[in-house]
Amino acid sequence: MTAQAVQQSDLAVVIGLEVHVQLETDTKIFCGCSTDVADAEPNTHTCPVCLGLPGALPVLNEGAVESAVKVGKAIDADIPEETTFHRKNYFYPDLPKGFQITQYDAPICQDGELAVEVEGERRTVGIQRAHLEEDPGSLQHAGGSIDTAEYTLVNYNRAGVPLMEIVTEPDFRGAEEVRAFLAKLEEVLEYLGVFDSQRDGSLRIDANLSVVDADEIGDDGGISDEALEAANRTEVKNISSHKGAEKALSYEAQRQKNAVQRGREVEQETRHWDESRGITVSMRSKEEEKDYRYFREADLPPLQVSDWKQKLDIPELPDARRERFGDEYGLSEEAASKLTSTKQVADFYEDVASEYDPDLAATWVADNLLGELNYRDMEITDVEDRLGEFKHLIELVAQEEITTKNAEEVVLREMLDEGDDPETVIDREGLGKADEGEVEGAVTEAIEENPDAVEDYHAGEGGALNFLVGQVMQKTGGSADPGSVNQMLRERLDE
């Protein structure tokens, strides 16, 4: 930095992430304890292994390895022939063994990448490594946050839950990019079926942030290793959501820019994101690798992964699927995006589109179903076991058993609000489509009862026909199809 006054616009932000994601397995990574700990009493899902009792031996959960290999394939990472586990030694009350089993110099994934869209622009974020490790327990700071609590309780139910730590290159230039990346990462992980974004604490983020001279950033967004090395950075811990990440990093970026502008040096340290206060607070000076005295975990032999890599297939990922939806079903980019937002939505769409018109299916799934779910703050996963009922409703519309208007405005809404199947709603509300005889009768009545309108029609007044259609719709309780009523009326009046 020069000695002249620094403008904030002369400064650029550099961010790299360490994202911890919980892998969805039934049991923990090194023991048979259940991972279903959400509503469990504290310290009930524990055993000698995850409590770190002397003599207890870890046994690796193959499901966790499978998930990690799938993640590696999805992010185009190098998966080595052999991977090993290490002990990361440190003392903290949530870590009963005094060390965490993690990976060090031979992680299961290296050199991957993930493409994200930021403000309509496609960017590729490098992924340095992604490794397997065990979760520590959880601490509950009574009556406040970590730096204000009176005392702290510890719960080991989470100790040993399988995590994947995904370390990105310092490729982010702003908090919005981080948010887009996290959303994309979650989307991919959910497609792989290895992750549940709805699970509490399933995504936890440590973010490294530094402020550099804007000149250091090339036109392509690149920055030299020397500049990265030279910049003092902070590591912000305790971020647990996309929104949290954006807020924490916006705050931290501003804090560092202010410091630099005042001519102060940014301290290289670990900071804690205090969600409720909306600020980051200093925790400790940054620990270094040597502080952890990493050494090989002798209780776990090296793991040969090449076979897994060959035998495991991954499903089509969101980007590829989005593109195919455009090509195969002729969907707009927007519709294809909505319909591939989660694997469940995409699967459901394809199920419907394979039997009915793809456009009708798109309107129904993307606009109607997702729209009504969204309005109710619900997700497709909340109605997972009722997809057959929604498909049946679309079938009734496709076969013209019920009008689109009634299906959208009455049946779908009542299905969601009352939990009924479509037939029940249709019977209750009398929405079955009127049969032809009934419509014809209503047409005859409407003509007989409204001689003035008939006369206006013959005099060429456009509004008259609409009026008569309205009369017929009323008489049939909205169960006739307005288009065919219109046609029927014209045929009769023009006779």
Ligand code: ADP
């Ligand atoms: P360390 O040796 O301290 O662990 P790494 O090179 O392994 O550092 O990087 C750790 C994390 O810090 C990565 O997510 C990386 O992207 C990020 N990082 C590295 N340099 C910077 C920087 N100058 N500013 C922000 N983040 C950085």
Ligand code: ZN
């Ligand atoms: Zn256990």
Ligand code: MG
């Ligand atoms: Mg590192």
